[in-house]
Every structure is written in C-alpha cells, then in structure tokens.
Amino acid sequence: MxxxxxxxxxxxxxxxxxxxxxxxxxxxxxxxxxxxxxxxxxxxxxxxxxxxxxxxxxxxxxxxxxxxxxxxxxxxxxxxxxxxxxxxxxxxxxxxxxxxxxxxxxxxxxxxxxxxxxxxxxxxxxxxxxxxxxxxxxxxxxxVPPLRERLEDIPGLVNHFLRQQAQAGLPERAFSPQALDVLAQYHWPGNVRELKNLVERMVIMSPGRVIDAEHLPEFITPEGAVVNSAKSVSSGECDLWAEVIAIDSLREARERFERAYLQAKMGQNDGNISRTAEAIGMERSALHRKIKSLGLA
The missing domain is CATH 3.40.50.300 (P-loop containing nucleotide triphosphate hydrolases)
Known part of the structure; x- marks a missing residue:
C-alpha cells in the first residue's frame, strides 16, 4: 500500500x-x-x-x-x-x-x-x-488530502487529540463551538500535525476546562490575520513559515524552505540559473545540482 x-x-x-x-x-x-x-x-x-x-x-x-x-x-x-x-x-x-x-x-x-x-x-x-x-x-x-480541503474533519480530530492528551495524564479540556468555528477559518499550512501541536499547546496553556476563541493564538484568529497583513507580511510568506515550523524533521523543514526559496529566486531571475546563482552567491554547478536534487529541474 x-x-x-x-x-x-x-x-x-x-x-x-x-x-x-x-x-x-x-x-x-x-x-x-x-x-x-x-x-x-x-x-x-x-x-x-x-x-x-x-x-x-x-x-x-x-x-x-x-x-x-x-x-x-x-x-x-x-x-x-x-x-x-x-x-x-x-x-x-x-x-x-x-x-x-x-x-x-x-x-x-x-x-x-x-x-x-x-x-x-x-x-x-x-x-x-x-x-x-x-x-x-x-x-x-x-x-490523504490536506486539512484545508477537509475542514469538516477538524472537530473530530480535535476531540481525538484531546482524548490522547487526557490519556497521557494531562487535564481534560474541551473546545467551545466558537473556538472550533475559528479553527475552521484557518488555512492550516502545517496540516493535521499543526492542529495536533495546537491542541497540545492549548491543553497545557488554557486557564480553564473550556478553550474558547479568545484563548487561541493570534495567528489563528481572523483578527490575527489582519494584524499580519498590516505588518506587510504576505500570506504566502506566513503560510511557508507556519508550514516549515510545523515540520518535525529538520531535514524535511530545510528541504521545504530551500525548495520555496529557490523557486522564488528563479522566478525573480526569469528562470536563468546563472543569474540566480550570482544573485544568491552560489556556484552555478552547485545550484544546478541543488535544483535537480529538489526536483525543480
């Protein structure tokens, strides 16, 4: 399989x-x-x-x-x-x-x-x-589709992760309907892993049994998205950062960043490898090998 x-x-x-x-x-x-x-x-x-x-x-x-x-x-x-x-x-x-x-x-x-x-x-x-x-x-x-394409799964996944935390000896918690609504509006670049990490964090940090919308981190809430926009951080950059942070393996995180970075730099230089290599301070042959290893060729 x-x-x-x-x-x-x-x-x-x-x-x-x-x-x-x-x-x-x-x-x-x-x-x-x-x-x-x-x-x-x-x-x-x-x-x-x-x-x-x-x-x-x-x-x-x-x-x-x-x-x-x-x-x-x-x-x-x-x-x-x-x-x-x-x-x-x-x-x-x-x-x-x-x-x-x-x-x-x-x-x-x-x-x-x-x-x-x-x-x-x-x-x-x-x-x-x-x-x-x-x-x-x-x-x-x-x-397995990304979480952003199956937002209806969020309540079930949240309850599953809450049960796991309770079985591990942490306090029993519950997300309010309002908090679940907020979670359903987020784009989840880190997918289920990011949701699991968030649930674990909220179980530890929440002051009471019920986790409400006001307890969620700023970047999850619609207001947080507005703040990020006001700081001139593009949505794509936010997505990439959140996705990289959600990856447990350093090797995978580095590869994800390198792929996005080189795609952006190649785009800025109209796909010209020589100009891109000069712009990022890298030997052309080394850049060519890196592009091939990342599947960008």
Whole structure:
C-alpha cells in the first residue's frame, strides 16, 4: 500500500487506522521515518545484524522488520531511501524474507505500508526511485488530502487529540463551538500535525476546562490575520513559515524552505540559473545540482 499526501496531512494516522481495522490489528505497528535514519545505519536498523559488534551491540540484533512480524511496518518518506535499500525492500515484498547485515536469512510475515510527500513518478524519472518498487507498493494507493480541503474533519480530530492528551495524564479540556468555528477559518499550512501541536499547546496553556476563541493564538484568529497583513507580511510568506515550523524533521523543514526559496529566486531571475546563482552567491554547478536534487529541474 502507498499513502501519499503533504507533510503533516495525517498519513501515519491513516496507516495506524488501517492496521487497527485489519486482521493484523493485534500485531505490532512499527513506524519508521526513513528521512530520520542516517544512510549508514538504515540497513542495520531495518534488517538487523548478525555479527557481534555491528551497530555497537553484542550478538545478533533483530531489525525493525523482524519486530513487525505478523504486524505492519510503516515506512514514512520512503522516497528518502537509497536505491540499494529500496532493492532490499523490493526483495522483502517478493520473498517475505530478509537477510541480516552480516548474514543470516530470516522469514518474516509483515505488511508494508509506505508513505511519501513527493511525486514518485517524478522521482523515478530522475533516477532516485525504483520503478518496480513503485508498482509493487502502489497496488492499493491512498491519497490523504490536506486539512484545508477537509475542514469538516477538524472537530473530530480535535476531540481525538484531546482524548490522547487526557490519556497521557494531562487535564481534560474541551473546545467551545466558537473556538472550533475559528479553527475552521484557518488555512492550516502545517496540516493535521499543526492542529495536533495546537491542541497540545492549548491543553497545557488554557486557564480553564473550556478553550474558547479568545484563548487561541493570534495567528489563528481572523483578527490575527489582519494584524499580519498590516505588518506587510504576505500570506504566502506566513503560510511557508507556519508550514516549515510545523515540520518535525529538520531535514524535511530545510528541504521545504530551500525548495520555496529557490523557486522564488528563479522566478525573480526569469528562470536563468546563472543569474540566480550570482544573485544568491552560489556556484552555478552547485545550484544546478541543488535544483535537480529538489526536483525543480
């Protein structure tokens, strides 16, 4: 299965729900952020290792795939995996067995759900993603739309996050209808992740049990939008800043900023790479490589 959607749109939430409702619901759910694991550690982390001393530990160590036996492995941002690791994932899907780093073949029964915020067909054309793995994963495609396109989901999501906070031992809170109306007027550039972070913040900071519209941060409220406009901050800049801040991974946040920054600078220079490189103080060859790596070519 392949889940696609913007950063923070709720791809992992969807994967967990699919797992919980499936025949594997009683088994483990292992979530892996492919972008957060260094390239030199990801094979050992996923497939485990057999030799003593590998990875700094003594004796054979099971990888995340083994830990997900009879359950679900969620591979977030699978497009960040190197081609050799993609090849090993492809072999797993074909043979339902893995080879630990250092030797030792293990039979595993695990369902793989992958997720991405990129267009994998473009990644295939750029030579960064295996075409056979794409078709193997895309048997059951699922697109998670951004929160701004499903504002009617906000009350249910808010209540879900409030229950999570209460189960974690934080005070029970509730959003007033007026506060929910304000949330439905916001554009949510950071998607579900931004909403979750806001709920967590309000649970901690709210002075009483009921969170009203007046308790919401200024940037969420319509009045806050007017203030931002008066400060001559463009809506696009506000959206980009909020989206970057809502991203947990530094690598993803930096990539999102670089993509938007270079798109803007290229636009200011009519798409001329040489002029853009000179304007931003970067070597033309380095800029060309950066543009290609970000999928802007």
């Amino acid at each position: 392949l889940i696609s959607g913007e950063n923070g749109s709720g791809k992992e939430v969807a994967a967990r729900r699919i797992h919980a409702l499936s025949q594997r619901g009683d088994g483990p759910f292992i979530a892996v952020n492919s972008a957060a694991i260094p390239d030199d550690h990801i094979e050992s982390a996923l497939f485990g290792h057999a030799a003593e001393g590998v990875g700094g530990e003594d004796g054979p160590q099971p990888g995340l795939l083994e830990q997900g036996h009879q359950g679900t492995l969620f591979l977030d941002e699978i497009s960040d995996m190197s081609l050799p690791v993609q090849a090993r994932i492809m072999r797993l899907l074909q043979e339902q067995r893995i080879e630990r780093v250092g030797g030792g073949v293990i039979q595993v029964d695990v369902r793989v759900i992958a997720a991405t915020n990129r267009d994998l067909r473009q990644e295939i054309e750029a030579g960064r993603f295996r075409e056979d793995l794409y078709y193997r994963l895309n048997v059951v495609p699922l697109y």
